[in-house]
Amino acid sequence: MFCYQCEGTQRNDGILGCNTLVGNCGKTAETADLQDLLLYAITGLSSYATVANKYQISKSDVDHLVMEAVFSTLTNVNFDPKRIEDYLRDVVKLREELKQKILDFASKSNTVIDLPTYPSVTFKPANSIGELIDQALEIGFDARTLIAGEDIAGMYGFVLYGIKGAAAYTNHALLSGGNIESAVNQLHDALAFLAQESTNLNDYIDWAMKVGAANYSAMESLDSAHTNKFGHPEPTQVRISNVAGKAILVSGHDIHDLEKLLQQTVGKGINVYTHGEMLPANAYPELKKYPHLVGNFGGAWHKQKVEFSRFPGAVLMTSNCLIEPQVAYKERLFTANAVGWSGIPHIKDGDYTPLIEAALNAPGFTSDAPEKFITIGFAHNTVISLADDVVAAVKSGAIKHFYLVGGCDVSTPDGDYYGDFARMVPKDSVILTLGCAKYRFNRDDFGDINGIPRVLDMGQCNDAYSAIQVALTLAKAFDCSVNELPLTLVVSWFEQKAVAIMLTLLYLGLENIYWGPKLPAFATPNILQLLESRFKLIPISTAEKDLARTLH
Amino acid sequence: MSYQAHIKDTEYKFNLTDSVSILESAISQGINLPYGCRNGDCGGCKCNVSSGVLIDNDGHTIESLTDVLLCQSFANSDIVLDIPGFDNSIKIRNYLAKIIKLDKHNNTAIMQIQIPNTQTFNHLPGQFIEINAAGVTRSYSIANIANDNKIIELHIRHYLNGFFSSKVWNDYKVGSVIKFKAPLGNFTLQSTQNPLLMVCTGTGFAPINSLLQHMLQIGSTRSVHLIWGNYEEDDFYCLDYLEQYKKLNLKLSLCANKVQDATTFSSLLVTQVISQEYNDLSNYEVYACGNPNMINDIRNLTTNELNLNKNNFFCDSFN
Numbered sequence: 088m089f090c091y092q093c094e095g096t097q098r099n100d101g102i103l104g105c106n107t108l109v110g111n112c113g114k115t116a117e118t119a120d121l122q123d124l125l126l127y128a129i130t131g132l133s134s135y136a137t138v139a140n141k142y143q144i145s146k147s148d149v150d151h152l153v154m155e156a157v158f159s160t161l162t163n164v165n166f167d168p169k170r171i172e173d174y175l176r177d178v179v180k181l182r183e184e185l186k187q188k189i190l191d192f193a194s195k196s197n198t199v200i201d202l203p204t205y206p207s208v209t210f211k212p213a214n215s216i217g218e219l220i221d222q223a224l225e226i227g228f229d230a231r232t233l234i235a236g237e238d239i240a241g242m243y244g245f246v247l248y249g250i251k252g253a254a255a256y257t258n259h260a261l262l263s264g265g266n267i268e269s270a271v272n273q274l275h276d277a278l279a280f281l282a283q284e285s286t287n288l289n290d291y292i293d294w295a296m297k298v299g300a301a302n303y304s305a306m307e308s309l310d311s312a313h314t315n316k317f318g319h320p321e322p323t324q325v326r327i328s329n330v331a332g333k334a335i336l337v338s339g340h341d342i343h344d345l346e347k348l349l350q351q352t353v354g355k356g357i358n359v360y361t362h363g364e365m366l367p368a369n370a371y372p373e374l375k376k377y378p379h380l381v382g383n384f385g386g387a388w389h390k391q392k393v394e395f396s397r398f399p400g401a402v403l404m405t406s407n408c409l410i411e412p413q414v415a416y417k418e419r420l421f422t423a424n425a426v427g428w429s430g431i432p433h434i435k436d437g438d439y440t441p442l443i444e445a446a447l448n449a450p451g452f453t454s455d456a457p458e459k460f461i462t463i464g465f466a467h468n469t470v471i472s473l474a475d476d477v478v479a480a481v482k483s484g485a486i487k488h489f490y491l492v493g494g495c496d497v498s499t500p501d502g503d504y505y506g507d508f509a510r511m512v513p514k515d516s517v518i519l520t521l522g523c524a525k526y527r528f529n530r531d532d533f534g535d536i537n538g539i540p541r542v543l544d545m546g547q548c549n550d551a552y553s554a555i556q557v558a559l560t561l562a563k564a565f566d567c568s569v570n571e572l573p574l575t576l577v578v579s580w581f582e583q584k585a586v587a588i589m590l591t592l593l594y595l596g597l598e599n600i601y602w603g604p605k606l607p608a609f610a611t612p613n614i615l616q617l618l619e620s621r622f623k624l625i626p627i628s629t630a631e632k633d634l635a636r637t638l639h
Numbered sequence: 640m641s642y643q644a645h646i647k648d649t650e651y652k653f654n655l656t657d658s659v660s661i662l663e664s665a666i667s668q669g670i671n672l673p674y675g676c677r678n679g680d681c682g683g684c685k686c687n688v689s690s691g692v693l694i695d696n697d698g699h700t701i702e703s704l705t706d707v708l709l710c711q712s713f714a715n716s717d718i719v720l721d722i723p724g725f726d727n728s729i730k731i732r733n734y735l736a737k738i739i740k741l742d743k744h745n746n747t748a749i750m751q752i753q754i755p756n757t758q759t760f761n762h763l764p765g766q767f768i769e770i771n772a773a774g775v776t777r778s779y780s781i782a783n784i785a786n787d788n789k790i791i792e793l794h795i796r797h798y799l800n801g802f803f804s805s806k807v808w809n810d811y812k813v814g815s816v817i818k819f820k821a822p823l824g825n826f827t828l829q830s831t832q833n834p835l836l837m838v839c840t841g842t843g844f845a846p847i848n849s850l851l852q853h854m855l856q857i858g859s860t861r862s863v864h865l866i867w868g869n870y871e872e873d874d875f876y877c878l879d880y881l882e883q884y885k886k887l888n889l890k891l892s893l894c895a896n897k898v899q900d901a902t903t904f905s906s907l908l909v910t911q912v913i914s915q916e917y918n919d920l921s922n923y924e925v926y927a928c929g930n931p932n933m934i935n936d937i938r939n940l941t942t943n944e945l946n947l948n949k950n951n952f953f954c955d956s957f958n
């Protein structure tokens with residue numbers, strides 16, 4: 088195996104990347120190799136999908152499968168080799184069907200259609216797992232590094248991981264009933280580009296920007312899917328202390344799962360709590376209306392071993408970030424969508440009965456804990472409605488600077504940087520936050536400026552879309568470019584959704600973004616140099632130094 | 640039926656069935672038993688079985704449990720294998736590597752391959768790799784110590800119509816990528832202070848060179864007599880490597896069938912050198928690498944006539 092897609096990758100022995108029998112996240116070599124092969128097969132299927140799109144040949148089955156299957160290869164999503172193998176075989180099957188559809192179309196319409204000829208288009212998966220793993224070796228990062236060099240392999244990774252993040256958002260949007268057509272077709276194009284195994288660095292830089300654009304579309308469609316279905320988030324006090332009674336904890340990003348579950352638990356005497364990236368769901372009117380959505384339990388994903396163990400009910404993981412289930416809660420943990428772990432029951436077709444039964448069989452909370460709340464719900468609609476106040480506060484000098492401090496939280500103390508940074512920000516500045524990195528500081532009281540809270544929780548990592556809308560609105564109000572705003576982005580990354588967001592920010596031309604905690608292992612010294620010189624990206628140092636630099 | 644194998648004096652166990660050879664069962668379960676051809680030809684998988692019932696390809700019970708060819712044997716009960724010094728700490732897996740050097744010295748190619756920066760590579764001196772070219776596998780010993788810089792040196796003799804050697808001579812060039820499985824084999828140096836007799840023919844020098852490199856690295860003071868045989872003087876290659884081994888307590892005999900330079904080469908057979916110079920090898924370890932006939936001759940000579948303890952005979956044979 089070789090995997091270096093996340094921040095938590097192995098950095099030992101002069102090697103950057105997980106390359107032993109299991110990755111640092113618990114992904115086995117078998118699963119990692121099968122995921123490489125799955126992605127390879129997907130580049131073949133997407134190559135046909137780009138052709139189908141050109142001739143408007145229907146392919147929604149392909150779109151859905153590709154988005155979900157790509158999502159399954161993100162960090163901390165699917166650890167089950169059997170599920171990955173199933174995706175692989177489905178991808179190859181749909182590839183052949185789509186090819187046939189295209190050929191039929193060509194003959195019926197008397198059109199000459201050039202079919203792609205990349206090797207992944209004709210790839211045939213072997214029969215046994217052992218042989219599949221053998222096949223994986225020849226198409227993975229080892230081969231790419233040997234043939235094309237570390238820089239090309241690294242940029243291939245950059246583009247691929249950006250695609251993964253964007254595909255995950257597209258998959259979320261799809262599940263919430265969004266219109267994913269534009270994002271999906273841009274992603275097929277990018278996957279078809281990867282099928283070419285270009286050895287030209289500039290090609291990859293161009294495509295990295297295109298993936299940034301694709302991810303912008305993906306976040307946009309996810310935002311409209313959420314707001315169309317659940318209304319615009321509104322400032323909300325979320326209870327973060329437990330309530331007596333049977334309980335279900337919902338983690339991950341898929342808000343539509345939460346809605347279905349809330350519907351299926353009406354009148355069952357079960358309280359539903361959000362966890363991790365599900366926290367922002369509490370601010371949507373169409374979800375808030377369920378009284379048994381009682382609040383949030385716990386913090387960022389990496390604390391789940393302790394938090395799930397202590398939670399006296401059933402737990403549902405709707406998306407990343409799953410870590411190795413512990414004996415203490417294995418029996419009451421469930422996965423949904425692209426998520427998987429061998430032996431953990433998987434919810435199919437939106438039927439939560441087994442989860443509900445597990446919750447009813449678990450003890451639940453025996454008493455109410457003292458009430459404690461945090462405030463969330465500052466997505467673009469709310470913040471933009473405050474724009475006049477904000478602009479006035481800036482003009483009067485009451486607000487001097489905006490910081491966006493957020494992204495993915497990491498499992499190591501390196502993530503303290505973001506909490507420290509937020510707490511050091513001067514009192515005349517406002518902090519926008521999103522993603523699970525906010526758990527590093529969101530229980531602190533930051534106060535307000537002229538009634539505008541100093542910390543505005545914009546939502547999930549994909550709500551970077553909200554942050555962008557706010558920045559664009561402010562730029563318009565001040566008649567300047569976004570880069571000229573008194574705004575600094577201090578971004579934490581952990582996995583591939585954050586890579587996609589970074590590509591979107593770079594695609595939009597944002598400069599001087601602080602990025603950490605550790606820079607990606609796939610960013611070779613040459614790639615890093617490019618990021619710093621061309622995109623003015625700044626690797627984080629210490630909170631003191633970086634903050635001072637933004638205030639000079 | 641399924642049974643279990645246990646490697647004596649170790650914690651290693653693996654599962655067996657009566658339809659898969661003991662060797663294949665071990666390899667598929669990550670147990671790094673020594674082997675070569677897997678066809679019953681090379682003797683590389685020979686092993687003593689301390690207890691158990693074994694059957695052959697035809698289902699007949701194998702009478703003698705000494706020097707059993709594990710690639711040709713199946714279990715008919717639980718078994719115990721006796722492999723002194725067995726070490727399975729390094730995992731066997733597939734790698735890709737790029738050819739970074741390909742020099743030809745007469746009929747021997749010195750090929751260096753480099754593993755990508757994405758991988759670590761660990762092996763024991765004396766082990767081999769199994770190259771897979773278009774589904775055909777060929778084993779080659781690692782001629783150096785590749786743990787630090789991930790560069791593996793292989794010595795490849797040219798054979799007329801040899802599948803892999805003709806690839807090396809005609810197709811491969813610097814930059815070509817090859818696939819191999821590694822590390823394999825148990826032809827590794829025991830950590831004793833016994834004097835050493837190392838005997839090789841042809842490119843059997845490769846693993847011996849790795850063992851000698853290792854001895855240099857650890858500053859070994861063991862006495863070692865290297866006897867290297869070839870058909871012709873021109874078949875010797877990398878003689879310059881031997882310079883560095885002067886730091887070791889080394890005696891050298893280079894044997895060739897046709898000798899012109901009698902100060903450097905002897906015209907004796909390697910076995911003749913042994914019989915001439917030794918009459919008792921009871922405190923020795925013998926490491927032999929080369930063609931199976933030579934290995935058999937040396938095994939017979941040293942263990943039957945020169946009192947060598949059977950367990951102190953280590954070999955790596957190839958065709």
Ligand code: SF4
Pocket residue numbers: 090091092093094095096097104105109110111112113114119161162163
């Ligand atoms: S996802 Fe991260 S931790 Fe897991 S194997 Fe890949 S790089 Fe390693």
Ligand code: SF4
Pocket residue numbers: 363364388407408494495496522523524548581582584585
């Ligand atoms: S913000 Fe990133 S790390 Fe956190 S839960 Fe979302 S995807 Fe995982």
Ligand code: FES
Pocket residue numbers: 674675676677678679680681682683684685708709710711
């Ligand atoms: S491996 Fe058994 S004889 Fe060669």
